Amino acid sequence: MLLAALELVGIAAFAASGAVAAVRARLDVFGVTVLALTTALGGGTIRDVLLGVHPPAALVNWPSLAVAGVTGLVVFRFHPTVARLRRAVLLLDAFGLGLFVTAGTTTALALGAPPYAACLVGMTTGIGGGALRDVLLREIPLVLRREIYAVAALAGAVVVVLGDRLDLPPAPVSLVGSALIVGLRLIALWRDWNAPVPREIDG
Template sequence: MLLTVLELVGIAVFAASGALAAVRARLDVFGVVVLGMTTALGGGIIRDVLLGIHPPTALRTWPYLLVSAATGLLVFVFHPQVAKLRRAVLLADAVGLGLFTTGGTTTALAAGVPVYTACLIGMTTGIGGGALRDLLLREIPTVLRQEIYAVAALTGAIVVAIGHRLSLPAGPTAVVAAALICGLRLLALWRRWDAPRPRER
């Protein structure tokens, strides 16, 4: 029950992030809701497609669809107020990244895929929705050009995989990994860390 609640919170946060990006891009109400849903559910759908889970969990679990759509609609109506909560949204986004990445990695490991594959699928679960959001807005995905985002997700996924290989309890390992992802993400925002880029000649 607690895991489901946390997943729904993560979906709501990611949906708000996508919807705010759509508002900034001046999309209509349909575009705002669709982009919010894509951001919230995209990573999980990619995970399920890679693991051969059909139809994807997000498309056959109505609360996921309802929460993401309702969040997008609320952001469309109250976007001036939501935009003022930037720090809270960034914090919640970091928590959502941790939850989605560790959940995706755990799901992949349970499906019996190799450890390195589970790590990549876990990372993709965390960052996939945001990447789809940027592509729909005709932008280079943020995770490919700035900020410590994908690196944090991959680090947490590796922690989950190591715990699995050492036969450590899955629950506590996932909590530690999610906290690590969230902490790295917030530290990178605070210190304004970016991944290395090529030097200009």
């Protein structure tokens, strides 16, 4: 029950980030809702497609669809207030990332994916929705050009896979993996860390 509630909180946070980006791009109410749904549910849908889960959970789990859609509409209506709550949205986004990555990695392992594939699937579960959001907005995905986001997601996925290989209890391992992701993400935001980029070529 607690895990399901936390997952819905993560979905709401991801949906809010997608809706805020859509509002900034001056999309209409339909566009804002679509971006909210895509950001919140895109990563999980990609995970299910990669793992051969049909239909994807996002299409049969109505509470997830409802939370994402309603969040998009709320952001559309009250976007000036939501913009002022940017820190809170980023905090919830970090928790959502941690939860989604560890859940995605655990699901991949349970369905027989090899360790390296489980890491990639787990990472994709966390970052896929945001990448799709940026593509729809005709932008280079944020996770590919700045911020410690995908790296934090991959680190948490590796923790879950290592715990599975060592036959450690899955719940505490997932908790540690999530905590690592959230910690790295919040420290990166606090310290303004970004992944290295190529040096500019003179001339």
